[in-house]
Amino acid sequence: MSGKLIVVSNRIPTAATPAGGLVYALHETLRKTGGIWVGSDPEFHASPSRSLTEIGDQSAYRRLAFGLTELDHQTFYLGFANSVLWPVCHRRGDLVRMSRRFEQGYRRVNKRLAQQIFEVAKVDDTIWVHDYHFFPLASELRKLGFEGKIGFFLHIPFPALGDLGALPLEASLARWLADYDLVGLQTRADVARCLEMFRSELGAELMNDGKIKYGDQTVGVRSFPIGIDVDTFVATAKRPMADAKLAADLSGDIVIGVDRLDYSKGLPNRFRAFGRYLETRTDKSRRASLLQIAPPTREEVTAYQDIRHELEELAGRLNGENAELDWTPLRYIHRNIDRNLLAKLYRIARVGLVTPFADGMNLVAKEYIAAQDPNDPGVLVLSRMAGAAEDMTQALLVNPYDIEEMSEALTQALNMPLQERQDRYEACMAQVKATDVGRWSENYLSALKDSRRKLSWDSFSSTG
Incomplete structure (x- = not known):
């Protein structure tokens, strides 16, 4: 993998050697490859315009924190992420709490974070985004001109097509996910639900190689069951x-x-x-x-x-x-x-x-x-x-x-x-x-390395 690996998650580990399955796996991956881990730090509160801030002492890779204001915490985190997306993904549309402020806060944080990451990312870097907090992050990075590889992994269930109707019209998972090179999901059933979503979209087409053609780009959708150390x-x-x-x-x-x-x-x-x-x-x-x-x-x-x-x-x-x-x-x-x-x-x-x-x-x-x-x-x-x-x-x-x-x-x-x-x-x-979680991260990053987002003439011919 050329360039450096940039991992993005909601929280950043503060311990020198993190414990826990996912956190430990990402730590070990970055320790081997080098790179940057970007996430929020509950002890760090920043103004919305502030750049990412270096924290901790880790020689193998850098830890960069983004800050959340109290308004961000209420609208982005507690609001749209956990009072809208979480219940939708867990088939509890009855618990959705809809608010324009929530949606605005979610978009605001993702847009700001994309700008902060864009400042430290190079064109040959690979960005690996984790979980429902950051569905639109790739779209915001593409708007800024980032053309490198961006992967996404969803750790929670992918929502059923019927539950997606609880989301605001502007919160289009299909459009957001299409700007990633590879979408990783936990199970084969999750992949089936994701493909069903794309099939319901005008302008989306399932290609012969299993990827999704959406507009002038393609996105791969595969299951990568996560494990433990x-x-x-x-x-x-x-x-x-x-x-x-x-x-x-x-x-x-x-x-x-x-x-x-x-x-x-x-x-x-x-x-x-x-x-x-x-x-x-x-x-x-x-x-x-x-x-x-x-x-x-x-x-x-x-x-x-x-x-x-x-x-x-x-x-x-x-x-x-x-x-x-x-x-x-x-x-x-x-x-x-x-x-x-x-x-x-x-x-x-x-x-x-x-x-x-x-x-x-x-x-x-x-x-x-x-x-x-x-x-x-x-x-x-x-x-x-x-x-x-x-x-x-x-x-x-x-x-x-x-x-x-x-x-x-x-x-x-x-x-x-x-x-x-x-x-x-x-x-x-x-x-x-x-x-095993080490094998999980290796398999995902290998697939991301081999993925491509932009269509080529070969892609058009493969669809017949």
């Missing part, structure tokens, strides 16, 4: 838990769920399904416990306040009806837990309960499998709506809207014989290894 996560999970008392306290039938507190994660139904399991279990002396870790997110948005209140009410009712003096069936933790501790919690849990209503991939599913002891693995209960379910077919797949089915899956998982648990684990682990 498998070797590192396995090694972390194997280490013994430092807190012996905690380890003893968590012995027994632990069912674990780890999700940001978001309405797309299906947490109320998960609580109800666990409650139903407790009601219907034949052996009342068996005391399974659900450990649900749900860190807060976007608490300023009304929909997130509503789900927090609903979960607190459900947790209180479930424990009140089922708890004993020496047993709390539901442990609900509404804060972040250290990632290294999470790996160990996954390992001791007999069941991983991952039941979102909609999810781009869901790395918790892959983390849970990677953390298991191959000789005595736990069982993954996985929503069919999660992107991970497309390939991890040997998990116990469930409908997250069906309380009875999830309850029955819990019973099946907790009673599953060792050989079946091992067989299912091995099949799922093969998929986890096949989508």
Whole structure:
């Protein structure tokens, strides 16, 4: 790849060596290739006209931060990105909060960021843009005259055609995405939805090589299932838990769920399904416990306040009806837990309960499998709506809207014989290894390098 790599994401890592799947993968990619990471820094507030600001001390690559004013935060981030695009992509059009101020703020930040990136980008540089915050960024860069490679990766589900009608007319995903060279999506189903969107557009044509012709340019659309840093996560999970008392306290039938507190994660139904399991279990002396870790997110948005209140009410009712003096069936933790501790919690849990209503991939599913002891693995209960379910077919797949089915899956998982648990684990682990996050970034960047945006005479002849 000629030139340097410029990665653009909503947030920029501030630690010298970031932790976490995606952040770690991008860090490792930039550490090997060199380049620039552009993102917002919550500690950095800038005036709208200010250039990108260098932060941190990283010799392998540069970190450049863009600032968000309070108005930007309210309109661009909380507004259009998370009160319009997020619910549209997660099939919750009923939660869309429309405001002209939101749309204006979204466009303003993307336009300003494009100008800031244009100041540091050279024509032979490659720009890799991440997620729904920056759908129009390529269009703004093209307006400024940038002709280099620009790739886009969407980490959340691609919206269904019917849900796109909730967007303002000027917010055209087809037009915005056509200005990228390559659009990367999580699953084959996402690719199908994206192609359906383009087919509905006048002037868009599906070419013989699978790319989309739109106006005088082409855009590639492919799935690149994201994964985790498998070797590192396995090694972390194997280490013994430092807190012996905690380890003893968590012995027994632990069912674990780890999700940001978001309405797309299906947490109320998960609580109800666990409650139903407790009601219907034949052996009342068996005391399974659900450990649900749900860190807060976007608490300023009304929909997130509503789900927090609903979960607190459900947790209180479930424990009140089922708890004993020496047993709390539901442990609900509404804060972040250290990632290294999470790996160990996954390992001791007999069941991983991952039941979102909609999810781009869901790395918790892959983390849970990677953390298991191959000789005595736990069982993954996985929503069919999660992107991970497309390939991890040997998990116990469930409908997250069906309380009875999830309850029955819990019973099946907790009673599953060792050989079946091992067989299912091995099949799922093969998929986890096949989508290692390092391989994901290499595959995407290789495809982006080979992509082309402008049409040639060969392109016209290939369509017949």
